[in-house]
Amino acid sequence: MxxxxxxxxxxxxxxxxxAFISPLLYRWGRKFSAALVIVTIAAxxxxxxxxxxxxxxxxxVFYHMGGWPPPWGIEFKADPLRLFMLLVVISVSxxxxxxxxxxxxxxxxxxxxxxxxxxxSILVGSxxxxxxxxxxxxxxxxxxxxxxxxxxxxxxxxxxxxxxASFKYLILSAMGTGCFLLGVVMxxxxxxxxxxxxxxxELAEAFNYYPRNIFTAAALFIVAFxxxxxxxxxxxxxxxxxxxxxxxxSAMLSGVVIKIYAFALFLMFYEVFxxxxxxxxxxxxxxxxxxxxxxxxxxxxxxxxxxxxxxxxFSSIGQIAYIFMGIGxxxxxxxxxxxxxxxxxxxxxxxxxxxAGVIIYSTGVRDIKKLAGIGRVLPITMxxxxxxxxxxxxxxxxxxxxxxxFLAISALEIGRPxxxxxxxxxxxxxxxxYMPIVINAFMQQEDxxxxxxxxxxVMLACLVIGMIFIVISGFYTTPVVxxxxxxxxxxx
Amino acid sequence: MPLSDLTRSRGGKIxxxxxxxxxxxxxxxPFIQVxxxxxxxxxxxxxxxxxxxxxxxxxxxxxxxxxxxxEAGARQIPHHAASLLESGGALGYALTGLVGVFVGSSYLANxxxxxxxGQPGELFSAGAILVITVFVGIxxxxxxxxxxxxIIEGEK
Numbered sequence: 001m002x003x004x005x006x007x008x009x010x011x012x013x014x015x016x017x018x019a020f021i022s023p024l025l026y027r028w029g030r031k032f033s034a035a036l037v038i039v040t041i042a043a044x045x046x047x048x049x050x051x052x053x054x055x056x057x058x059x060x061v062f063y064h065m066g067g068w069p070p071p072w073g074i075e076f077k078a079d080p081l082r083l084f085m086l087l088v089v090i091s092v093s094x095x096x097x098x099x100x101x102x103x104x105x106x107x108x109x110x111x112x113x114x115x116x117x118x119x120x121s122i123l124v125g126s127x128x129x130x131x132x133x134x135x136x137x138x139x140x141x142x143x144x145x146x147x148x149x150x151x152x153x154x155x156x157x158x159x160x161x162x163x164x165a166s167f168k169y170l171i172l173s174a175m176g177t178g179c180f181l182l183g184v185v186m187x188x189x190x191x192x193x194x195x196x197x198x199x200x201x202e203l204a205e206a207f208n209y210y211p212r213n214i215f216t217a218a219a220l221f222i223v224a225f226x227x228x229x230x231x232x233x234x235x236x237x238x239x240x241x242x243x244x245x246x247x248x249x250s251a252m253l254s255g256v257v258i259k260i261y262a263f264a265l266f267l268m269f270y271e272v273f274x275x276x277x278x279x280x281x282x283x284x285x286x287x288x289x290x291x292x293x294x295x296x297x298x299x300x301x302x303x304x305x306x307x308x309x310x311x312x313x314f315s316s317i318g319q320i321a322y323i324f325m326g327i328g329x330x331x332x333x334x335x336x337x338x339x340x341x342x343x344x345x346x347x348x349x350x351x352x353x354x355x356a357g358v359i360i361y362s363t364g365v366r367d368i369k370k371l372a373g374i375g376r377v378l379p380i381t382m383x384x385x386x387x388x389x390x391x392x393x394x395x396x397x398x399x400x401x402x403x404x405x406f407l408a409i410s411a412l413e414i415g416r417p418x419x420x421x422x423x424x425x426x427x428x429x430x431x432x433x434y435m436p437i438v439i440n441a442f443m444q445q446e447d448x449x450x451x452x453x454x455x456x457x458v459m460l461a462c463l464v465i466g467m468i469f470i471v472i473s474g475f476y477t478t479p480v481v482x483x484x485x486x487x488x489x490x491x492x
Numbered sequence: 493m494p495l496s497d498l499t500r501s502r503g504g505k506i507x508x509x510x511x512x513x514x515x516x517x518x519x520x521x522p523f524i525q526v527x528x529x530x531x532x533x534x535x536x537x538x539x540x541x542x543x544x545x546x547x548x549x550x551x552x553x554x555x556x557x558x559x560x561x562x563e564a565g566a567r568q569i570p571h572h573a574a575s576l577l578e579s580g581g582a583l584g585y586a587l588t589g590l591v592g593v594f595v596g597s598s599y600l601a602n603x604x605x606x607x608x609x610g611q612p613g614e615l616f617s618a619g620a621i622l623v624i625t626v627f628v629g630i631x632x633x634x635x636x637x638x639x640x641x642x643i644i645e646g647e648k
Binding site: 003006009010013016017019020021023024027063064065066067 | 572575576579580582583586587589590592593597598599600601602604605
């Protein structure tokens with residue numbers, strides 16, 4: 001007994017408390033408002049780590065809100081996989097926030113920065129909730145909170161492009177949540193439960209009586225989470241939204257937010273729907289082929305872009321598809337690859353957006369063609385960009401290789417070599433659009449012409465941390481892979 | 493009281509210069525506010541609750557601002573007070589939940605955390621629910637006012 005027992009709830013709640021203190025603090029004690037957010041995220045990180053230690057010793061922890069046991073009350077569940085997700089989400093958020101401290105002053109009007117802190121805390125808190133919750137309706141509420149705060153951190157820049165993009169995002173993600181709610185209704189109709197564990201048991205039987213309801217729910221869930229996570233044909237909102245947002249928001253949205261929904265879909269498949277359903281209709285197969293198309297088309301679209309951030313945004317569509325491929329292959333080591341990719345891509349894409357942010361901060365250039373020779377004036381930034389690109393392509397020595405390796409191995413193991421070819425082809429396509437930027441930045445003879453503003457040290461330090469992590473994740477993979485294997489063993 | 497006193501302009505530009513609107517809204521606003529408070533306080537007993545009640549209360553302040561002028565309306569609930577109430581309301585909710593953690597049961601616990609339950613069906617019953625309803629009511633009312641002012645100011 002003690003306060004550590006309440007960690008699952010507190011991890012989520014402290015973000016909301018901070019969110020509501022922030023605007024007050026920004027008015028009456030501006031010095032402390034950024035520090036408060038940092039302390040909150042750090043505290044949540046500490047709680048997550050402590051919870052992970054507890055869970056590894058004593059098994060999965062359940063937390064009942066208000067003391068009401070499920071199926072009546074809302075239940076939070078902390079198992080190793082969720083805590084892994086939480087660790088990724090919270091530590092990447094902390095890192096991006098430290099970067100944002102300097103970048104926001106350049107990109108936003110002064111009076112809205114306090115609101116940005118609020119929105120940021122709400123966003124991180126809602127994502128932590130999505131990861132931890134074990135209740136469908138609670139998931140729906142948190143998804144709404146997440147979607148609205150995600151839209152708001154795009155539109156906070158208040159220029160025409162941002163408003164248009166965030167409005168588009170708002171409409172499409174509202175349709176996604178609408179589909180999700182309808183799916184929840186279908187499942188509730190058939191079983192009378194909202195709790196994942198109860199649904200899982202009850203659906204196995206209800207499937208015999210109400211197959212149509214449950215099929216519809218499955219279809220609606222795929223559309224809902226597919227829209228939210230930008231799975232290939234449902235990705236249309238992503239490029240504008242992620243490209244026009246302020247750089248820290250882009251890093252957050254592309255790095256973390258879309259993966260949360262991929263994770264939620266994973267939970268639907270492995271914790272809610274019974275095995276019999278997944279065998280009766282080829283849900284995994286649908287996800288798999290959409291993901292395969294996504295890896296290829298995301299890269300092809302990215303090649304056609306001339307705007308740096310837009311290219312990175314399209315690349316996210318290709319990369320999120322790897323994670324869906326892990327879910328689609330429905331094999332333990334494919335899922336290890338998928339989850340490893342969640343971690344690696346969260347760091348890599350966030351770092352690439354940060355590098356783009358530094359380039360825009362210091363030179364104002366967004367056009368890829370005008371970046372020639374920039375490596376000589378912004379060396380650290382472009383080295384970070386190079387390492388990030390290498391990880392995207394999957395060059396040995398970077399984390400990107402490891403996840404693709406696991407995906408490819410498991411595709412071979414279950415006898416689907418065609419997906420190995422897809423992975424190879426998409427890696428080559430990645431190389432086609434990432435490498436020219438790198439080569440131009442360093443090899444071009446002509447000098448970079450524009451004036452440059454000195455880059456704050458904090459921003460460069462963030463880039464260096466990212467680089468170090470990507471390289472470490474390329475060599476020293478054992479702890480994470482063991483953790484994931486243990487965590488996923490619970491599902492097979 | 494002479495009629496001119498009731499409808500006296502309180503500085504600034506007057507959006508609607510209509511005595512009927514002003515006098516009517518002056519008469520109606522207290523009743524709307526009392527009704528809003530009633531709906532909030534009875535949230536745990538009857539249909540409605542913090543959101544509907546807060547919206548009614550907020551609408552009364554918007555009505556004042558519309559029928560008189562913006563400055564007069566803003567004086568009822570100034571900008572920083574509105575944002576203080578807004579954050580405070582939500583914060584109150586979160587902190588009420590934390591009471592459960594401090595007494596050692598669980599987050600948002602009600603009866604087990606020692607909130608007095610009272611007699612079912614009476615006004616002061618249901619423990620934490622009433623407290624939370626009041627906080628959310630404050631939050632919703634001030635949010636409606638804040639939203640209204642942001643939209644009005646956005647047009648300038």
